[in-house]
Every structure is written in structure tokens, then in C-alpha cells.
Amino acid sequence: MTAAAPGGAGTPRRRGRPARTDADSGPGARERILAAARAEFAARGYDRASIRAIAKGAGVDPALVHHYYGPKEQIFAAAIETDFAPAREAPEIIQAGGPDTLGERLTRFILGVWEDPATREQLLAIVRSAVANETAAAVFRDLVTSRLMTRVAGELDVPDAELRSELAAAHLVGVAMLRYVIKVEPLASADVEQVVAMVAPAVQRHLAGDAHA
Amino acid sequence: MTAAAPGGAGTPRRRGRPARTDADSGPGARERILAAARAEFAARGYDRASIRAIAKGAGVDPALVHHYYGPKEQIFAAAIETDFAPAREAPEIIQAGGPDTLGERLTRFILGVWEDPATREQLLAIVRSAVANETAAAVFRDLVTSRLMTRVAGELDVPDAELRSELAAAHLVGVAMLRYVIKVEPLASADVEQVVAMVAPAVQRHLAGDAHA
Numbered sequence: 084m085t086a087a088a089p090g091g092a093g094t095p096r097r098r099g100r101p102a103r104t105d106a107d108s109g110p111g112a113r114e115r116i117l118a119a120a121r122a123e124f125a126a127r128g129y130d131r132a133s134i135r136a137i138a139k140g141a142g143v144d145p146a147l148v149h150h151y152y153g154p155k156e157q158i159f160a161a162a163i164e165t166d167f168a169p170a171r172e173a174p175e176i177i178q179a180g181g182p183d184t185l186g187e188r189l190t191r192f193i194l195g196v197w198e199d200p201a202t203r204e205q206l207l208a209i210v211r212s213a214v215a216n217e218t219a220a221a222v223f224r225d226l227v228t229s230r231l232m233t234r235v236a237g238e239l240d241v242p243d244a245e246l247r248s249e250l251a252a253a254h255l256v257g258v259a260m261l262r263y264v265i266k267v268e269p270l271a272s273a274d275v276e277q278v279v280a281m282v283a284p285a286v287q288r289h290l291a292g293d294a295h296a
Numbered sequence: 297m298t299a300a301a302p303g304g305a306g307t308p309r310r311r312g313r314p315a316r317t318d319a320d321s322g323p324g325a326r327e328r329i330l331a332a333a334r335a336e337f338a339a340r341g342y343d344r345a346s347i348r349a350i351a352k353g354a355g356v357d358p359a360l361v362h363h364y365y366g367p368k369e370q371i372f373a374a375a376i377e378t379d380f381a382p383a384r385e386a387p388e389i390i391q392a393g394g395p396d397t398l399g400e401r402l403t404r405f406i407l408g409v410w411e412d413p414a415t416r417e418q419l420l421a422i423v424r425s426a427v428a429n430e431t432a433a434a435v436f437r438d439l440v441t442s443r444l445m446t447r448v449a450g451e452l453d454v455p456d457a458e459l460r461s462e463l464a465a466a467h468l469v470g471v472a473m474l475r476y477v478i479k480v481e482p483l484a485s486a487d488v489e490q491v492v493a494m495v496a497p498a499v500q501r502h503l504a505g506d507a508h509a
Contacts, residue, residue, distance in 0.1 A: 252480075257469035
């Protein structure tokens with residue numbers, strides 16, 4: 084995802100630009116840029132986020148942002164990749180038990196990520212960008228597909244495994260939307276364990292391929 | 297929802313404002329304002345939509361927009377209320393058959409609304425506003441709850457009828473998000489009848505209260 088080459092210290096100077104402090108090339112510049120990018124995308128959404136603001140937030144020259152991460156689309160991809168818990172932690176959730184309880188594990192995990200206010204804000208920022216902008220949607224889609232959907236589908240020994248894993252995910256996405264974003268009652272205030280108990284069987288039926296009687 | 301009184305022709309003149317043409321008070325001013333509001337919210341989202349731009353689009357004085365519809369929140373409510381097919385047509389969908397096929401009717405109806413590019417764009421505009429702004433989310437929530445959820449729940453003779461109808465709706469919301477907004481494949485390109493066949497039983501189980509074995 085990080086398409087640009089790392090580049091040695093001091094290399095990314097651009098013609099005509101005044102030399103900056105060595106914050107540009109100091110250790111941690113890449114991490115500072117990613118952190119600033121996450122903050123900028125979260126605050127302003129994909130459409131309105133600017134490379135200049137990301138650079139300012141990281142204390143580096145805008146050219147360095149482009150040098151390390153390429154165009155805005157790739158900065159967004161890199162920023163959400165390190166941030167998107169469902170993609171990052173999916174492998175261990177999937178491997179934590181057998182296929183009979185995969186629906187419950189996924190349901191509990193996804194709702195757990197949304198229950199935590201910190202990760203909820205991160206997810207909400209990503210969802211806002213993806214809903215508002217086609218490019219951001221494509222980046223999000225590729226991440227979710229490669230990191231989550233394909234791995235879940237790989238666990239299934241049923242026809243249409245990819246489609247089924249997406250329908251299972253769709254159920255969880257919709258519950259998150261209505262419970263945490265739109266906040267429809269009584270769903271928004273229901274005990275999370277009750278929600279897990281009511282949703283996990285539907286998710287499991289999609290995964291197991293026996294939901295379509 | 298239209299909280300402001302209609303007011304007679306010519307009444308909404310404000311002190312110090314120059315008199316406008318009689319477009320202000322002409323027949324259809326209310327409808328023109330609503331149409332302009334829908335266009336403005338769709339194009340710019342709730343946060344960035346302005347009363348001034350709505351008034352300009354309708355060819356009326358901004359004061360008239362406020363006079364007829366109140367603050368931005370209420371204009372948004374009025375604009376989406378006439379526009380939101382799932383709320384408008386829900387009663388007849390619900391009444392079109394027995395409870396055993398309610399899940400299939402709702403699934404077919406909601407996916408049908410999203411399949412139509414014109415209504416899809418309207419829904420997408422509403423979802424973008426609701427995801428980006430808490431006030432818009434509250435307006436959307438109240439509309440969906442009063443027009444759709446409560447009516448579906450009223451058809452159910454099971455415990456937790458409201459929660460169940462919301463989980464059923466959540467599944468449909470999530471399918472719409474992944475298929476039409478994020479466009480995850482193979483779901484985005486799957487035949488709509490295949491999607492109905494795979495999703496309707498899960499929706500029906502939520503509604504019937506036997507999904508939670």
C-alpha cells in the first residue's frame with residue numbers, strides 16, 4: 084500500500100523550496116505523517132482533507148508527504164490500513180475457533196470494535212469518507228475485501244463463499260449503522276450481549292450456507 | 297413536520313428587505329423550496345447546505361424559506377419526508393400480504409428502491425447527510441422510526457418486536473451499503489433475485505422471532 088520508496092534522509096528536497104528543519108527527515112516522520120493524515124481525514128473527510136494540512140500537522144514539507152505516500156488516495160489507504168481494527172485483527176479472530184462459531188466470533192468482534200468510543204470514532208471517520216467519496220469507497224472496499232472478506236470466505240466450505248461472507252458482513256455493517264451511527268432505539272440502547280445473541284445466528288447461517296432455505 | 301404556518305400571500309416580508317417579485321408568494325413556492333432543498337442537500341450534504349442557496353434555487357427570499365419550513369433541521373425533515381420512498385410506500389408493502397412473507401416483501405422493496413438509479417441517488421444523499429451530521433441523523437432516525445419501524449413492528453406478534461424489526465432493517469441497510477455504496481464484489485454485481493433469495497429468509501427470521509435459536 085505504501086507505494087513510494089522510503090528515500091534516504093534529506094533526499095526529498097524539491098527545487099525552489101527552502102530547506103526546512105530536520106523534522107522532515109528525522110526518525111518518525113513517516114509515522115507523524117500517518118498520524119496527521121488520520122486526524123485530517125477524520126476531521127474533514129476525504130473530499131476536504133488536504134495534503135498541505137497533513138504536512139502541517141506532521142511538521143514536514145508537503146512534498147515529503149507525497150514522496151513517502153504518493154497521491155491523496157494512497158495516503159488515505161495507508162492511514163486507514165494501520166487504523167482499521169477489523170482488517171488488522173481479523174486473522175486471529177478467524178483462527179480462534181471452528182467454523183461453527185465463526186458467526187458469533189465475528190459478530191462479537193465487530194460489535195466490540197464499535198462499542199469502544201475510540202475505535203468507533205475512527206471507523207465513523209472512515210465510513211463518512213467512504214460514503215461521501217467514490218475514491219475513498221474504492222480504497223475502503225479493497226482493504227475490506229483483501230483483509231477481511233477473502234479470509235473469511237477462505238474458511239468456508241460452501242458454494243458462493245465470497246457472496247455469503249459479504250452478506251454476513253452486510254448484516255454486521257447494518258447493525259453498526261443503525262445502532263452506533265443513526266442510533267435507532269431500542270437497538271441503540273440494547274445490551275450488547277442481547278444484540279450478539281440475536282445477530283450471531285443470522286451471521287452464522289449466512290456463513291454456513293443454510294440461511295437460504 | 298412542516299412546523300411553520302403557511303401564511304397568506306405576501307405576508308412574509310421582513311423589515312428593511314426590498315420587495316421581491318411575486319415569485320415569493322406565487323403558487324408553488326413551497327414546492328419549489330422543497331425541490332431546491334432536496335437538490336441542495338443532495339449536492340452539498342447537510343453540513344454545507346445553506347438556506348441562501350435553497351432560496352436562490354427556488355427563486356424566493358431566504359426569509360420565506362424560514363417562514364415556511366423553519367430552521368435547517370426542519371427543512372431537511374420536510375425535504376426527505378416527501379422523498380424517502382421506504383417511508384412513503386411502506387404501509388402498502390406491509391399490507392400487501394401476510395406476516396409469513398413480510399421479510400421477502402420488505403427485502404424486495406428495499407433492494408428495488410436501491411436498484412433504481414434515480415431513487416438510489418436520493419437515498420445516497422440522505423445517507424451521506426445522516427452519516428456526516430448528528431442533527432441530520434436524528435431527523436432521518438425519527439422519520440425511519442415513525443414511518444417504517446413502528447409500522448413493521450406493529451405487524452409482529454412476538455416479544456421485542458421493535459428490536460426485531462430494527463435488526464431486520466439493519467440487514468437490509470447493510471446489504472444496501474455494501475452492494476450500492478461501497479460496491480463490494482461479488483455482491484455488487486450479483487443478480488438481484490439471488491440476493492433477495494439469500495437475504496429474505498434472514499430478514500424473515502428476525503421478524504418472525506425464530507432467528508435466535
